[in-house]
Amino acid sequence: MQAELISKEGTQEYFVNMGPQHPSTHGVLRLLLTLDGEIIRKVEPHIGYVHRSIEKMAEFDTYKQIVHLTDRLDYLSAHMNNEAVALLVENALQIEVSDRVKVIRTIMNELTRLGSHQLWWGVIGMDMGAITTFLYAFRDRELINDIMEETTGARLTMNYNTPGGLMFDLHHNFQKQVKDYLKFFKTKLPEYDQLLSGNVIFTERTKGVGKLSLADAISYGVTGPSGRASGFSCDVRKTQPYSAYDRVKFNEILMVEGDSFARYQSRVNEMWESISIIEQLIDNIPEGPIMAPMKAVVKLPKGEFYQRVETARGEFGVYVVSDGNKTPYRVKFRSPGFSNLSVLDHISRGHKIADLVAIMSTLDLVIPDIDR
Amino acid sequence: MNAIYDFSILTAWIHQWLSGLMEPTAVMITEMVIIGTILILFVAAMGLVLVLAERKVAAFFQLRLGPNRVGPWGILQTLADFLKLLTKELITTKSADKFLYNLAPFIVMITPFLALGVIPFAPGLQIMDLNIGVFFITAVSSMGVLGILIGGWASNNKYSLIGGMRSAAMVVSYELSVTLAIMTMVILTGTLSMSEIVNSQADGWWIIKGHIPALIAFIIYLIASTAETNRGPFDLAEAESELTAGFHTEYGGIKFAFFFLSEFVNMLIVSSIATVIFFGGWMPFHLPFEWATGFNHIMDFIPGIVWGFGKVTFIIFLMMWFRWTFPRLRIDQILNLEWKYLLPMNLINFLLMSLIALTGFYL
Amino acid sequence: MNSIIKYLKGISQGLNTLWSGMKVTGYYFFNARKEIITVQYPDNKDTLKIPERFRGRVIMVHDQNNEHACNGCTMCEMACPNGSIKVITDKVLDPNTGKSVRIIDQHVYYFSMCTLCNLCVQACPSDALAMDGSYENAVFNREELTFVLNLPGSKIRDNVKD
Numbered sequence: 011m012q013a014e015l016i017s018k019e020g021t022q023e024y025f026v027n028m029g030p031q032h033p034s035t036h037g038v039l040r041l042l043l044t045l046d047g048e049i050i051r052k053v054e055p056h057i058g059y060v061h062r063s064i065e066k067m068a069e070f071d072t073y074k075q076i077v078h079l080t081d082r083l084d085y086l087s088a089h090m091n092n093e094a095v096a097l098l099v100e101n102a103l104q105i106e107v108s109d110r111v112k113v114i115r116t117i118m119n120e121l122t123r124l125g126s127h128q129l130w131w132g133v134i135g136m137d138m139g140a141i142t143t144f145l146y147a148f149r150d151r152e153l154i155n156d157i158m159e160e161t162t163g164a165r166l167t168m169n170y171n172t173p174g175g176l177m178f179d180l181h182h183n184f185q186k187q188v189k190d191y192l193k194f195f196k197t198k199l200p201e202y203d204q205l206l207s208g209n210v211i212f213t214e215r216t217k218g219v220g221k222l223s224l225a226d227a228i229s230y231g232v233t234g235p236s237g238r239a240s241g242f243s244c245d246v247r248k249t250q251p252y253s254a255y256d257r258v259k260f261n262e263i264l265m266v267e268g269d270s271f272a273r274y275q276s277r278v279n280e281m282w283e284s285i286s287i288i289e290q291l292i293d294n295i296p297e298g299p300i301m302a303p304m305k306a307v308v309k310l311p312k313g314e315f316y317q318r319v320e321t322a323r324g325e326f327g328v329y330v331v332s333d334g335n336k337t338p339y340r341v342k343f344r345s346p347g348f349s350n351l352s353v354l355d356h357i358s359r360g361h362k363i364a365d366l367v368a369i370m371s372t373l374d375l376v377i378p379d380i381d382r
Numbered sequence: 383m384n385a386i387y388d389f390s391i392l393t394a395w396i397h398q399w400l401s402g403l404m405e406p407t408a409v410m411i412t413e414m415v416i417i418g419t420i421l422i423l424f425v426a427a428m429g430l431v432l433v434l435a436e437r438k439v440a441a442f443f444q445l446r447l448g449p450n451r452v453g454p455w456g457i458l459q460t461l462a463d464f465l466k467l468l469t470k471e472l473i474t475t476k477s478a479d480k481f482l483y484n485l486a487p488f489i490v491m492i493t494p495f496l497a498l499g500v501i502p503f504a505p506g507l508q509i510m511d512l513n514i515g516v517f518f519i520t521a522v523s524s525m526g527v528l529g530i531l532i533g534g535w536a537s538n539n540k541y542s543l544i545g546g547m548r549s550a551a552m553v554v555s556y557e558l559s560v561t562l563a564i565m566t567m568v569i570l571t572g573t574l575s576m577s578e579i580v581n582s583q584a585d586g587w588w589i590i591k592g593h594i595p596a597l598i599a600f601i602i603y604l605i606a607s608t609a610e611t612n613r614g615p616f617d618l619a620e621a622e623s624e625l626t627a628g629f630h631t632e633y634g635g636i637k638f639a640f641f642f643l644s645e646f647v648n649m650l651i652v653s654s655i656a657t658v659i660f661f662g663g664w665m666p667f668h669l670p671f672e673w674a675t676g677f678n679h680i681m682d683f684i685p686g687i688v689w690g691f692g693k694v695t696f697i698i699f700l701m702m703w704f705r706w707t708f709p710r711l712r713i714d715q716i717l718n719l720e721w722k723y724l725l726p727m728n729l730i731n732f733l734l735m736s737l738i739a740l741t742g743f744y745l
Numbered sequence: 746m747n748s749i750i751k752y753l754k755g756i757s758q759g760l761n762t763l764w765s766g767m768k769v770t771g772y773y774f775f776n777a778r779k780e781i782i783t784v785q786y787p788d789n790k791d792t793l794k795i796p797e798r799f800r801g802r803v804i805m806v807h808d809q810n811n812e813h814a815c816n817g818c819t820m821c822e823m824a825c826p827n828g829s830i831k832v833i834t835d836k837v838l839d840p841n842t843g844k845s846v847r848i849i850d851q852h853v854y855y856f857s858m859c860t861l862c863n864l865c866v867q868a869c870p871s872d873a874l875a876m877d878g879s880y881e882n883a884v885f886n887r888e889e890l891t892f893v894l895n896l897p898g899s900k901i902r903d904n905v906k907d
């Protein structure tokens with residue numbers, strides 16, 4: 011054993027446990043690093059520290075109840091996760107929700123995405139040592155949370171979608187507040203570029219770090235902004251439009267470099283796209299019922315169902331096997347974080363410890379999403 | 383110069399008074415004790431003030447209020463924290479090298495005390511006017527890294543070890559830039575004594591008189607000394623997001639406070655050196671022109687101690703500004719910056735400055 | 746020569762980007778007075794505005810006569826995904842009609858298990874439940890998180906449909 015550890019140069023490799031309690035793993039993720047000096051030879055993620063067996067729990071819940079469990083997967087994309095379950099039930103029962111519901115869901119999705127990306131931007135700054143960005147990002151995200159709170163009643167675990175529609179109608183302030191917010195945030199987003207994107211230290215630390223090729227992105231199933239930074243066109247909003255995404259114009263941000271900076275850039279650009287999507291919809295929210303007529307007890311027909319949505323981290327899928335009862339026979343969540351984490355070892359070998367932090371931040375991992 | 387603000391009158395008076403009471407050896411010992419006490423109190427007070435200042439400044443950069451609960455505007459917050467650290471149990475980890483582990487905080491603390499000895503803060507407010515003051519400071523200031531290295535190694539923790547090694551690699555290289563930048567200015571001053579350097583700037587600060595090379599030297603000094611004090615963006619010895627707390631991961635209580643305090647006092651020292659060498663120490667702002675005599679005269683009325691500490695505060699503020707704006711560099715980038723950018727620029731700058739000094743082009 | 750120009754250009758561009766970052770933070774530092782966003786939390790409690798839909802805790806709505814609208818149908822209990830509601834019903838004789846009717850004895854609510862999903866409020870056919878805007882719900886003892894939602898001495902409102 012000892013002899014194996016001594017590499018050609020006569021140096022000895024050693025192990026460091028990064029986590030489960032570590033400032034940059036953002037949750038209880040444990041990485042077992044094999045290091046040669048500062049250079050990473052191997053990264054072994056050990057997950058399961060926040061496993062709550064949500065998939066098993068979902069087997070005992072009715073379809074309406076499953077929705078609130080998905081809040082607790084990727085808590086920063088709570089709204090999108092909710093929507094996945096809601097869409098699955100609606101498609102399975104062939105319920106047509108009103109246009110109003112579709113548009114509201116889309117706006118909410120994009121607001122959530124904005125908030126999630128803002129938080130990520132603050133955190134990446136903090137991981138890189140620029141703590142101030144964290145507070146700036148929180149300032150912006152806080153206002154989104156306030157808007158959410160007024161309409162949905164919760165800041166994080168919103169549980170706003172239900173199969174068949176929405177839990178509440180919009181708050182009467184909603185439109186005005188969102189418009190005010192977008193006006194405010196458009197002046198703040200360029201600051202993000204000034205503080206990090208353009209900063210020579212930041213670009214030096216991220217460019218060329220953690221390169222992920224297109225082939226690897228596809229084979230590892232890296233989706234979302236991380237996958238698109240490698241040129242993997244995987245935006246579910248484009249490929250299989252749901253809700254109101256077929257009636258808005260937006261660009262799928264595609265990059266070719268596949269390094270940490272490309273992943274960073276694709277998220278920052280996505281924020282602009284989100285703003286434009288909300289702007290297209292906010293002024294003409296159609297009237298209509300917020301709840302389609304539904305039976306009191308939702309029962310899915312026998313069979314298998316799959317629904318995917320684009321969350322802030324990538325493709326989130328719900329797979330349900332139904333035996334015709336009011337609770338599903340089996341539920342499986344395809345969470346983007348899990349696939350994105352799997353690529354970590356592959357792209358961080360040969361880099362330094364500091365690069366690992368950069369790679370992890372740009373992959374934008376949310377641990378409860380990975381562990382479920 | 384205006385003698386009203388000169389501290390040497392006060393010190394001379396104390397010396398005379400003591401000499402009247404006892405014999406010369408006893409006088410010397412008493413004075414040493416007094417100065418030692420004052421120095422310790424000064425370092426402790428400065429530490430508290432600087433920590434508070436850092437927290438307040440950081441808060442304002444980050445749209446926060448900062449400490450505001452203990453005392454008016456939170457000015458007693460650091461005192462409360464200090465008391466908390468004092469009362470904490472001292473823990474030594476089981477597998478640590480006990481002797482070195484306990485020694486490291488003291489080594490880290492010695493450096494600031496030694497360096498403070500030769501810095502003139504105000505006219506006459508200087509403990510010892512060595513004729514090789516600059517040389518002395520550059521010599522002792524590199525001792526601090528020894529403490530960090532020892533602390534990192536003796537903790538027997540992999541994070542600490544990495545932190546210590548990073549710090550060593552960094553300080554050893556940046557020492558060069560700091561010294562060269564100072565040397566560039568010493569060409570102009572022609573002396574190594576701190577007080578004489580200050581006196582040579584009575585008609586204008588070197589950063590103005592020395593043209594662009596002086597400005598470049600100042601920027602290099604600022605970058606390199608930030609690195610030497612292990613502050614962000616060069617704080618990778620304790621890089622929180624990578625190494626949890628770096629070299630002082632295993633330290634707690636008052637031992638941690640020593641590391642913490644030394645960082646801030648080191649910051650004070652490097653900015654005092656910059657003040658003395660580039661900004662004329664406690665010298666008022668003078669324009670080296672005929673027509674400006676009236677202006678110069680007004681400037682003379684502000685006491686030297688205000689000038690001295692004002693400039694130090696300004697440079698400390700600059701360093702805080704850096705820390706709360708920039709991301710951290712990676713270890714290889716830090717070394718690249720030193721060896722590929724700062725050092726060559728420094729050497730060319732050194733030549734330029736020699737040319738200026740030879741031709742007598744400075745004002 | 747070209748490489749030297751490139752080298753110098755790189756330095757100046759680098760410094761420029763650093764300066765643009767410093768301008769942003771510097772602006773906030775010098776305008777801290779009007780830009781500060783943090784609030785002094787326990788001090789501003791009186792002026793805090795909690796949105797009316799805020800989901801802080803499930804309560805049962807009582808009117809001024811200490812009457813509620815819950816008839817003990819246990820729909821909320823069934824809707825709750827976490828089993829945090831337990832409706833204990835009782836049967837009493839109605840003095841007017843002489844029939845036995847169902848009333849609630851205790852509407853027990855385990856706040857410690859509640860995820861504030863709002864499903865019970867939606868499920869209630871007589872709108873007896875609601876969410877209140879309380880936000881300081883931490884306690885030292887787990888038992889304190891179990892509530893009986895119907896107030897002592899309260900009874901059902903007359904016109905509640907069964």
Ligand code: SF4
Pocket residue numbers: 803824825826827828829830858859860861862863864865866
């Ligand atoms: S809010 Fe949800 S979890 Fe809480 S009691 Fe009601 S149904 Fe149960």
Ligand code: SF4
Pocket residue numbers: 814815816817818819820821822832868869870871872873874
């Ligand atoms: S609270 Fe509402 S749903 Fe629950 S038992 Fe009473 S009436 Fe029924």
